[in-house]
Amino acid sequence: MRPCVVGIGGAGCNVLRKFLESQDVDLKVHSFGQHLAFGDVKGVWLDSASQDAQNQNFYGSLAEGCYPGYLICHDLVPDGSPSRDYIQSVYGFDLKAMGYDRRAEYLKGIFEIFEYDLDLKKMTREEFSGEENPLSGYVWKEGIRPLTTLSRRAGKGNKNNVGNGEDPSALSGMQWLWHDIAPKSNGHDSRLCDSILFIASLGGGTGTGFINPITSYVRSEELAFPIFALGVLTERGSDSRHASEGQRCLGATIAMYDLLTKEAGTGIDGLLLVDNQVLSERYDRNYSRMDEAIYRSLKPLLDLRHYPGSSLQDDAPAMRRVFWETDGESANLADAGGLLPPLLVPCYAAGRPDGQVQSLVDRALSKDGRLFPCDPARAERAYVLSRGFFSSEELISATAKRTGLPRHEIKVYRKLGDRMEDLLILLRNPYGGSAGACREEGTLESRLHQVIGEAIRYIEENETDIIEYLGYSDLTKEHLREYLYGQGGLKDELGLSLARLEGGEKHPFRRPMSMFGIGDLRSFRSVREACTPQATERAALEEIVRSQLEQILSSDEGAARIKRLIGS
């Protein structure tokens, strides 16, 4: 698997930096070829705050051809944009807001209006050369797609010369050395990415709000391209910007809810969950080490050194298929009957080769190895990715012994190791099946229950803060209130989610929720406006009707018709 790793927001930036750290020598004065990251992955950082991009020196502006690069999602929107003015006046949203400061609902609203407001769609199509959503469309077409194999199919050149699917004869200067001497990666003839892995915090600002809209947009553009997401749930308590735990939990809940209620073919293909609370306890709140731990744990997935003849075992389409695969009993069904995306918990352990497979598996699945609290015995399936010299049989037996899973539910992917051996086990939906598990410490249910509970509490106690704070228009306030507090709104749905978790059910989030998707915005507004015309408009209308009637009645034809009518 060779994903294009897309970091969104502050947390996405820091974790992505670990993924994109160069494996090559930095010559300071000149670089002879392309940037080389572990597993040959590519990536881009998306953010909404230009000031954040200025405060770092790892990423350069992708718009200016730098790599590794960042994109500011609203850069395409000019200051005097008619679409921006329209959105500001009708909804009270600012397309060019400098960051979204822990308000996932703000971004959710912004992206939804591009989906539902037909007038806005028409306006943006005219202003942005046929593009209906200038935010998602811009980052997808300028930032992400050029790094993927899709850019070839689209017949687009890669202006940053990052993907290396080019004709060797077209290489210039010293690049031929690299192309010839450095081996083509394990027989793959393309160095473009075969999938996308979005990384964002769950409980932050930009990443939390942006991850669902951008994944949905990409899916709407590419129905079959593998898209995965890695959500880093923020730790408990208030953060350094004094955002309360409740506010962050609401953001995390909205993001998870929206990601996990998109049926197959409409959203992501799997959500990998990492809990920063677990990592902060393990690494004493050293954020660099916490980010490093996330990156290190995913290395077995990204490593290019497959066992001979197995280079396609874990390519992205294959992983996508096995993530979705279901045996019916453990089907992830939405209320509407479609399959829901799986939730995957990474568990990781590393060590020197000692031939003790069971010990390595046990360590990976122990509390110290899990990156999110869960009970491995409740998993539906396990994906075991190893680096080292292991036999499949040993890995399957050791995992089956620890998890109790049937052998056919354990999928093994082996890579060649070096002086160290390591193991990543992705547990699919490791929760459910036991009423009351949400009251047990260290279960996935209990952590989700806590987050959802905090979110509900925040909704209940902070209506004014949520609805009135940011200068929303009356229309937006009305929709936001309906979305959060209305009958069957988010608060009610989250109550049902808690009940499901308490009852030991899987998939607490089932019914997709939208803020502006209730009816058609244009017709909603036009009907409302037509029903309540202004006084001046009413007088003008009456005048028009009166003059038309007078014309009809005073004309010869009108008089003749009236006579005929009376005679009959």
Next chain:
Amino acid sequence: MRYELILLAALLGFLALCLLAHQAYLVRVKARLGRSADIHFNMSQLKDSLRLPQGSNFITIMLVSWNLFFVAVVFLYLLTPQVFAQWNYFRLPAVASWELGLLLLGVCVLVLATLINLYLPRIYGYYVISRQTKSLMSRVAPLLLTTSILSSSYLGTIYPGSDELAWRLGYVSLAGALVLLMLPVILSYLGRSK
């Protein structure tokens, strides 16, 4: 036998040992894989699986370093008649008396060395090399090789005079550079020994 010849044999012997260790590494991996994997494969498939891109900067520097290595060997041993009385640069008086003669000699060696070097840097692709190791190799090896070449050039310039210290400096730099150039193979071997 002159001690310089013994040192040359030691240098070439070390190079040969490293290449043997590299082959042994491949055989060892094949054997371990054969024990743990229920698959059939040959050495060519294994090599394909082991290969990793190491970065264009690193590969370029290593290629240049290997070229410099052969230039340094020729300059140290074949520039003056001190070691090989019959085979040396001064046997070509027209070139030796030309002001660009040394440059010409270096270019000729580079051309020949390039043919060998299309193979040698490939071995790096089979090892997982840390960024620290890459950095050490690519910063220090060219420096040592340049030191060796400058020492040898100095010896060529003062000939028929001689300077034992300059020769020893040239040799030690050369040997040090070879160790660095073979560092991934050595580290892999030492890792196995542990």
